[in-house]
Amino acid sequence: MAAGRLATVQAVFLSVILVSALLVCKVSCVIQYTGSELLNLRSISHSDLGPSTSLLEEKLRDLNISSHSTPWLEAKKGRRSGTFARFRRHPYRPPLPALLLSNVRSLRHKMDELQLMIQTNKDYSDCSAICLTETWLDPSVPDQAVTLPSFTLHRADRSFKLSRKAKGGGVCIMINERWCTNSTELTHVCSPHLEYLTVKCRPSFLPREFASIILICGYIPPEANANTTIAELANYVSSVENSHPDTAVIILGDFNQTNLSSELPGYHQQVTCPSRGTNMLDHWYTTIQGAYRAFARAPLGRSDHAMLLLIPQHRQKVKSSKSPTKLVRFWYH
Numbered sequence: 001m002a003a004g005r006l007a008t009v010q011a012v013f014l015s016v017i018l019v020s021a022l023l024v025c026k027v028s029c030v031i032q033y034t035g036s037e038l039l040n041l042r043s044i045s046h047s048d049l050g051p052s053t054s055l056l057e058e059k060l061r062d063l064n065i066s067s068h069s070t071p072w073l074e075a076k077k078g079r080r081s082g083t084f085a086r087f088r089r090h091p092y093r094p095p096l097p098a099l100l101l102s103n104v105r106s107l108r109h110k111m112d113e114l115q116l117m118i119q120t121n122k123d124y125s126d127c128s129a130i131c132l133t134e135t136w137l138d139p140s141v142p143d144q145a146v147t148l149p150s151f152t153l154h155r156a157d158r159s160f161k162l163s164r165k166a167k168g169g170g171v172c173i174m175i176n177e178r179w180c181t182n183s184t185e186l187t188h189v190c191s192p193h194l195e196y197l198t199v200k201c202r203p204s205f206l207p208r209e210f211a212s213i214i215l216i217c218g219y220i221p222p223e224a225n226a227n228t229t230i231a232e233l234a235n236y237v238s239s240v241e242n243s244h245p246d247t248a249v250i251i252l253g254d255f256n257q258t259n260l261s262s263e264l265p266g267y268h269q270q271v272t273c274p275s276r277g278t279n280m281l282d283h284w285y286t287t288i289q290g291a292y293r294a295f296a297r298a299p300l301g302r303s304d305h306a307m308l309l310l311i312p313q314h315r316q317k318v319k320s321s322k323s324p325t326k327l328v329r330f331w332y333h
Helices: 002-029 035-043 054-062 083-089 108-120 226-243
Strands: 099-103 129-133 151-156 171-176 183-190 195-201 212-219 247-254 282-286 292-297 307-312
Touching: 083 307, 099 247, 099 282, 129 212, 129 247, 151 183, 151 195, 171 195, 171 212, 195 226, 212 226, 226 247, 282 292, 282 307
Parallel strands: 099 129, 212 247
Antiparallel strands: 099 307, 129 171, 151 171, 183 195, 195 212, 247 282, 292 307
């Protein structure tokens, strides 16, 4: 019993000695300076604070080695690549027009949403033209009611006398004035099995290989005779090519199940994504292979067709082809 008490007393005594030693060490480690001593530190050179490195620098200088690190140079930064990045850098000077295609199913009831979309989404407002099918317009609807700011409207409403149909149909093309201010309507056709509108555009900027751009926006009803319709449209496209040989012709619209490639083998389908469910009903044809890249967007309003945004990825001949070289021989006397 006495041995246990002695051990406890010794442990407490050792603990007190250890804590006292720690406090003394902590106090002794604190270095205090007066105000005058701190001011005198200014006059002390860096050589007084540490070993001299002059000998090491002299040796490095003899070996042509700098003791200082090479100053950091800012790396040259490139630009983002891709179809969208190139288009966004020069939205109003594209090699081919950037187009927005949609089957709206009554344009008059979707003008508010279309105008809001143009104001809030720069990709849509920078489009060169907006092509719409099934506008369901008639002469009682004025142009001011369906015209977007900074866009020129060209419309072709369905005619009851020509189509024998009272409602539906109709196509229109809206040209962005920031891309082109010189647009002319060439013709518009309305029949029971085919409707199309043709607009010729001459923008201020255009590649050398094209004199102008011709847009043909069409609509083929589901019940139309495919063979007759395709043959009629192909004949018209051939006449346009003959009258405008140096023009880029773009054919687009809601063609349902018809395919123009059989009658126009020189034209290539640019749309690779479905526009209604799993079906590709909206088509886009040009004579340039891989000229566009298609992006499916949300439908406008309650339309059952997705909007198609096609961004040009065509490379101009001046940029894609190498500069020609010519071998010249010299004879010296």
